[in-house]
Amino acid sequence: MFTTRPTLQGTFGMAAGTHWLAAQTAMAVLEDDGNAFDAAVAAGFVLQVVEPHLNGPAGEVPILLAPAGGPVRVLCGQGVAPAGATVAHYTGLGLDLVPGTGPLAAAVPGSFDAWLTLLRDHGTRSLREVLTYAVGYAERGHPAVERIGETVETVRGLFETEWTDSAAVYLPDGRAPRPGALLRNPALARTWRRLLDEAEAAGPGREQQIDAARRAWREGFVAEALAAAAARPTMDTSGERHTGTLTGDDLAGWHATYEEPATYTWNGWTVCKPGPWSQGPSLLQQLALLPDDLPEAYGSPDSVHRLVEGTKLAMADREAWYGDADGAEHVPLADLLSPAYSAGRRRLVGDTASHALRPGSPGGRTPRLPAAALAAAGRGRAVAAGTGEPTVPSPVAPADDRVGKGTEAFPADALPADAARHAGGPHVDRNGLTRGDTCHIDVVDRWGNMVSATPSGGWLQSNPVIPELGFPLGTRLQMAWLEPGLPNTLAPGRRPRTTLSPSLALRDGRPVLAFGTPGGDQQDQWQLHLLLAAALRAPVRGGLDLQGSIDAPNWHTESFPGSFYPRTMRPGSLVVESRIGEEAVAALRARGHRVTVGPPWSEGRLSAVARDPETGVLSAAANPRGMQGYAVGR
Numbered sequence: 001m002f003t004t005r006p007t008l009q010g011t012f013g014m015a016a017g018t019h020w021l022a023a024q025t026a027m028a029v030l031e032d033d034g035n036a037f038d039a040a041v042a043a044g045f046v047l048q049v050v051e052p053h054l055n056g057p058a059g060e061v062p063i064l065l066a067p068a069g070g071p072v073r074v075l076c077g078q079g080v081a082p083a084g085a086t087v088a089h090y091t092g093l094g095l096d097l098v099p100g101t102g103p104l105a106a107a108v109p110g111s112f113d114a115w116l117t118l119l120r121d122h123g124t125r126s127l128r129e130v131l132t133y134a135v136g137y138a139e140r141g142h143p144a145v146e147r148i149g150e151t152v153e154t155v156r157g158l159f160e161t162e163w164t165d166s167a168a169v170y171l172p173d174g175r176a177p178r179p180g181a182l183l184r185n186p187a188l189a190r191t192w193r194r195l196l197d198e199a200e201a202a203g204p205g206r207e208q209q210i211d212a213a214r215r216a217w218r219e220g221f222v223a224e225a226l227a228a229a230a231a232r233p234t235m236d237t238s239g240e241r242h243t244g245t246l247t248g249d250d251l252a253g254w255h256a257t258y259e260e261p262a263t264y265t266w267n268g269w270t271v272c273k274p275g276p277w278s279q280g281p282s283l284l285q286q287l288a289l290l291p292d293d294l295p296e297a298y299g300s301p302d303s304v305h306r307l308v309e310g311t312k313l314a315m316a317d318r319e320a321w322y323g324d325a326d327g328a329e330h331v332p333l334a335d336l337l338s339p340a341y342s343a344g345r346r347r348l349v350g351d352t353a354s355h356a357l358r359p360g361s362p363g364g365r366t367p368r369l370p371a372a373a374l375a376a377a378g379r380g381r382a383v384a385a386g387t388g389e390p391t392v393p394s395p396v397a398p399a400d401d402r403v404g405k406g407t408e409a410f411p412a413d414a415l416p417a418d419a420a421r422h423a424g425g426p427h428v429d430r431n432g433l434t435r436g437d438t439c440h441i442d443v444v445d446r447w448g449n450m451v452s453a454t455p456s457g458g459w460l461q462s463n464p465v466i467p468e469l470g471f472p473l474g475t476r477l478q479m480a481w482l483e484p485g486l487p488n489t490l491a492p493g494r495r496p497r498t499t500l501s502p503s504l505a506l507r508d509g510r511p512v513l514a515f516g517t518p519g520g521d522q523q524d525q526w527q528l529h530l531l532l533a534a535a536l537r538a539p540v541r542g543g544l545d546l547q548g549s550i551d552a553p554n555w556h557t558e559s560f561p562g563s564f565y566p567r568t569m570r571p572g573s574l575v576v577e578s579r580i581g582e583e584a585v586a587a588l589r590a591r592g593h594r595v596t597v598g599p600p601w602s603e604g605r606l607s608a609v610a611r612d613p614e615t616g617v618l619s620a621a622a623n624p625r626g627m628q629g630y631a632v633g634r
Contacts, residue, residue, distance in 0.1 A: 007541075013633055014633030015609065024630070025133045026632075029043075035122075035445050036444055037065065037443075045130070053152075053461060055456050056474070058457070059110075059111045060456060061078075072511065077110040078500070097478070098490065101237050116118075127196060135192050144183040150179075162234075187468065195216050199212040219251070232464075268507060274329040280524065291306055298536050312511060323494075335365075336362045400619045411417075439455045477496050481497070515607065546619055549608075556575050557574050557581070570594070577599070
């Protein structure tokens with residue numbers, strides 16, 4: 001079968017991710033005798049420089065790691081809600097949702113501490129050695145990708161009138177970064193250089209220096225600047241100026257933590273995900289809902305229908321049950337993944353598409369959905385999807401202004417508002433109503449260490465740039481509800497349920513595959529497709545057909561509440577790449593799906609690395625969509 005690129009194979013090391021400079025940075029660290037964890041950390045910091053519209057230093061990152069010969073662990077880089085982030089505080093301001101931008105939406109930043117914890121505990125290189133690549137790109141510049149300038153142009157009015165410190169970085173001389181032009185961020189380079197100086201002043205030890213840098217972030221000059229930025233009144237998506245709740249005490253009191261992964265075994269594959277403080281277990285639920293005869297039907301309209309309906313059921317459970325809850329409100333994950341519960345849910349999949357939001361009752365519990373979700377579901381019609389990470393990160397629409405080629409096409413103004421907007425790229429208005437996105441990096445080394453990470457948040461369009469630091473605060477609190485009593489209700493010290501969801505899969509107890517994608521609510525839909533395709537497609541040179549699995553036509557549904565402000569949904573929706581073909585589209589519409597046909601290469605930004613535990617052969621592949629992701633290795 002035709003693929004856009006070969007699946008890479010080798011024995012030394014492999015890296016794949018959403019930007020070629022990050023993947024190549026990871027490979028450079030491997031070539032310098034670093035391990036997969038050193039490489040992932042270096043690549044993670046480079047992503048903050050070269051994809052500032054997709055992630056930043058004050059964002060967050062969940063990391064799945066499999067040390068050679070050791071157990072799979074989750075390293076949680078998702079910060080918690082500040083002590084002052086109570087429902088009463090937000091509703092007292094007249095808000096019914098956490099704004100999508102501005103300091104009110106800022107959780108405790110988690111990315112920096114998570115990356116440094118990974119480096120300290122599992123890496124071998126010094127902090128200076130892994131940071132040198134990002135410092136160089138920030139200081140000397142990197143060729144800007146198209147999306148940076150596009151994003152800045154859409155937020156130009158906000159930058160010029162309200163967030164003027166952001167304009168100083170991203171609109172120098174009044175011009176947005178042009179594709180291929182060198183983009184520099186000297187303030188960010190100075191921040192990292194100061195962190196390095198303070199770290200090395202603490203003593204000669206590698207771990208000692210890393211912990212000193214963590215303290216400088218959580219309690220020193222970085223923390224002071226972050227807290228001061230949160231206290232400044234800032235225009236946000238509410239149309240008003242608000243101050244945030246993040247304080248120095250919040251920053252000092254949090255650090256990244258290790259956890260056991262949530263797991264499920266399907267067809268010999270044991271899939272590991274972050275826990276239900278993320279949407280990760282929804283992939284496990286989708287696997288648990290697969291019909292026994294799927295391998296025979298995989299790729300047909302019938303199998304797509306059944307996968308879509310399973311996705312809707314899993315995501316309805318996400319809305320009713322997932323969150324950073326414990327005690328009496330704990331998430332009943334064992335019941336949600338149990339054979340009896342899954343069998344009952346599987347019987348709900350009929351011959352026609354459901355447009356309803358149908359959470360289940362694991363262990364006999366009564367599901368409770370947010371009132372806003374019930375209202376959106378009750379309307380029973382397509383509405384504009386929420387802002388946040390894009391669901392169709394596709395190229396600009398064709399010149400004839402029609403979306404979709406090779407099958408039925410539609411004028412952009414005839415599509416649902418959300419699909420039409422995606423066709424033109426990110427959307428940001430004067431009040432900061434934004435669509436950001438996310439990054440991803442996977443690495444495997446010759447010793448068998450494997451890591452998968454999905455950094456996000458702290459986008460250039462999420463909050464004003466802090467001039468003395470060179471980056472903005474994040475906005476992850478927008479994913480929590482202001483309705484009391486829900487698993488994902490905003491509460492001090494709780495993590496807002498995140499869409500960020502890297503994956504690691506094992507065969508016979510041994511790590512084989514690390515993979516992931518940006519895409520907000522779509523991450524665990526697109527990853528399902530990759531896993532199924534990799535498991536069911538014919539091998540390539542004796543190994544997994546990673547590139548073919550990534551290249552295969554993909555789809556997603558938005559028939560559940562979006563995780564981002566303003567938290568709306570499109571009941572019965574199904575967005576497909578035009579390469580799926582006219583007959584498949586017609587068959588799916590006949591089953592009642594509200595099908596939107598997108599451009600041929602528009603669904604997902606997947607990447608993956610793999611290792612054959614029998615032979616030690618490594619492989620990698622990356623997404624061709626968007627002309628940005630790349631895999632490297634030897």
